[in-house]
Each structure stands twice: as structure tokens, then as C-alpha cells.
Amino acid sequence: MSIADREEARQKRGIVAYTPKVEQPKDNSTFDFSKPASAWFTPENIKTLFAAMPSPTPLSYGGGGMSASDRLAQQKFDYEKQKDAAEKAQSARTLAAYQNMLSGGGYRSGIDDLLGVIEAQGKTTRGNVQKAYEDALAEIGAGYDTAQGLTTKGYGALEEFLRANPNNPYANVQVSAGTAPDAMEQLLSAYGVSAEPVRAQVAAEQAAAQQGAAGFQNLLSTLGGVAQQSDLSRLAEMEMARTLAGETLGTQRATYSSQAARGRADALAQIEAQLAQARLEQLMAANARRQQIEDVIVAAGGSVPSSGSTGGSGSGSGKGSGTDTAVNLPEVFTPQQAEDERRRRELAALALLGNQYLAQPTLGMFGME
């Protein structure tokens, strides 16, 4: 086989064992095996037999049957063979390293660190949001207490004033019919004149005066009744206003608390969306790197180690596990609120992922099958 043939064989990534050519006896017809052995070993036959034996192999170098050019070719061939073996060993080591990196999750160690930083930042930010929410609730509670106290004091002063100053000034008005004029009875009696007609007239005048006084008293009573009704109406108005003010403050408190809770929820949702986006970018980078490694392994003729999840939860640190996007909800949520919040955040994360990512099996790492 020529050197060109060997080069071709190398290019085909195969190793072909060298088989030196052995020259066959040119003619063994002189050996008649039908004859007894003694008949063979004639000097002539022995000579012929030795002459037909092959020359010593080139590897022995000790023989004198190989030319210099053949030895040079043999040395070159040996060098190429050793070089091929070294390159194969290097390729095997590289392939094994890639496979180990793939199966051990080493290809994503830096990404896992970044994911840890992202998670820590998210935890800090969520804590800040929760703290701001609790501060807002405390302010709302203190503001409500202050406002309630002021309102109670204001309407208490009004009630005290109204009860201390009943508005019925007509009750104290004195009504009198006055005294009737005398009938000059002494004078009439002195002249022997009867005073009876005069007494009757005076009585009539007195009756008229009493009727006038009674009418005036009725007028005062009517006006006093109106004033008392007005007083009662004002007291009722005061009670209604006090109740309304209290209810208004209560409604304000509920509204403000709700707004604070909504603000917290929005902030947390925004944070979660940003964290999910950051995680997604890192995990996409991890997948891209994994794909590159897989491509290299396949191109090198190796086999890709199978793992349950292409997302690579086999990292030594464990940070790249399927809980990358797990949501750590604040403890202030009730179970129902936590469920709602988790579902809402999943939807937000899904929106960020997009349909093109949903089709990829690598999304198993998000726990969103």
C-alpha cells in the first residue's frame, strides 16, 4: 500500500493495518509431494526452497532486504500513526469533557449564579414593596384615627351646644290679661246709683282682654312648637351628619387601604414580570449554550447524554432547577389571594415567554407544561 493510500485511509478516519507483501514461490512444481520426503531434500530443492522464502520484514531493520526509501516511508507511516492516535485521544478527551459538562450541568454554572443574584434581588425588592405597603397601611390607620377623633370632637361640640341652648324663646314670654278698671262702685253708691250695669260692662271688658291674652298665648305656643320642632330637626341633622362623616371616613379608609393593596400587587407583579424576563434570558442563554455543546458533540461523532430535562437541573449548585420561576409569595396573602396572585403571575410570565417559547421542550424547567 502506498503512502497516498494510507493518507486516504486516514482521511476516512480509519486505521488500516499494514500487511507487507510476501512474495510467493515462483514455482513449486518441482516439489512432488507424492514422492517420499527423502526424495525432496535434494540440494537442488533446498536451494530452490530458500530462494523462494520471503525477505525479512521491514520492521526488523536488521535485514538487508529493505531499501532506504522504504525505511523512510515506514518511519513516516509510524509517525502518522502515532499522531493519529494522539489526535484521537485528544478528541475523545474533549468529547468526554463536553459530555460531562452536559450531563453534569457545568455549562450553566455562571448562569446559575446570575439566577441566584436575580432571585436575591427579587427578594429584596419584594421586601421593600411589602415594607412600603405596611408603612402606608400604618399611615392610613393613624390618619383615620386622627380624622375620626376630630370629627367626633366637632360634632360632640355641636351636640353639646344644641342641648345646652334649646331654641324656644317663646316659652319665657309672660302673657297677662291685665287688671280690669274699677266700676266706680263707691262713687255710684255714694249717690245711691246702682253699679250693676257698670260691673257687667267691666266684666265684659275683662273677658275681652282675657280672650286677647289667650289668643296671644296660642300664638306663642304655636311659635314655640315650631321652634322646638326646628330644634329636634337640627339635632337629627347633626346625628345624620355625624353618622355620614363617620361612614365617609370608614369608606375613605377602605378605599385607601384597597389602593395601597392594589399598588403593592401591581408593584409585585411588575417585579415578578421583570424577574421572569431576566430568568428567561438567562435560561435561554443556558439553552443556547447547551445546544452549542450538543452540536459540537454530534459533530464529533459522540452521543448526547440523555437527561430528563433539557433545561439542565443537574447543576451542582441546584440553582438551575425547575423552580427557577417559582414565586415566593409574601406571607401576608391569604391562601386564596396567594393562589390568585400565583395564577396572575404565571399568566404574566406566559405572556412574556411567548408562543414560540412555549413550543420548546426546554420550557419544562419553568414548570409550565
Add this chain to the structure above:
Amino acid sequence: MAYDPSLYEARRRGYTENYASTAAANQYARTLSQQRGARQRMAALRQYEQAQPQLVRAYSQRNLVSPNVRSGIFNRAMQEFAGERARGLSEFDLGQAEQMRQFDLEDARTLQEYRRALGDLEAEKAREIANAAAQLFAFRAGVA
């Protein structure tokens, strides 16, 4: 708008001064009317006292009355005189009483108006305090 109690105190002073001046003027007018009525009544009494002897003297000059004579005409004249006096004084007293009642009614009405204004003022103040408290609450909650 922030609650400013000084505004309410100024209005309260205004109401009080207005009521005080109105009530004082009414009371003064009542006193004057009462005094004037008393003088007029005394004058009327004096006239009746002065007229009575003249009436007796007129009937005496016509011999319609004497220690031994008591005529029916004189009797009727004296009864009419006493009746006229009683009617005059009664009408005067009634008119005077009506005037005093008018003053009393005006006084009570003024007092009612004063108290109503104070009640409105206090109610307005309480509402203003409640509104200011609600606004302060909103400020403190950071929504205003």
C-alpha cells in the same frame, strides 16, 4: 379648605352684637311705650276725675240731684259716665298690652333668630371640621 376657627368666632361676635343691639333697642322702645302709656292712662284718669264733679254739679244746678233728690236721669248719667270711664280705660289697657306683646314677640323672635344663627354656625363648623379631617386623612394617606 383648611378649618379656621377664627372666622367662626368673628361671625359669632357679629351675631351676638346684632342680637344685643336689636334686643336692647326693642327693650328700650318697649319701656318708652310703657311709660308713655302709663302717662296717657294717668292723664285719662285725671280727666275722668275732673269731669265727674262737673257732671254732678250740672245735674245739681238743674235740681236733678240733691241730698234728698235722686232722679233717674242723674242715675243713668252717672252709670253712663262710670261705664264710659271703664270702657276707655279698658281699651287703653288693651291697646297698651297689645303693644307690650308686640315688643315681647319681637324680642322672642330676635332671640330665636340669634340662636338659630348660632346653631347654623355650630353645625357649619362641625361639618367644616369633619371635611378638614377627611382632607387631612387624605393628605396623610398620600392620595390628595
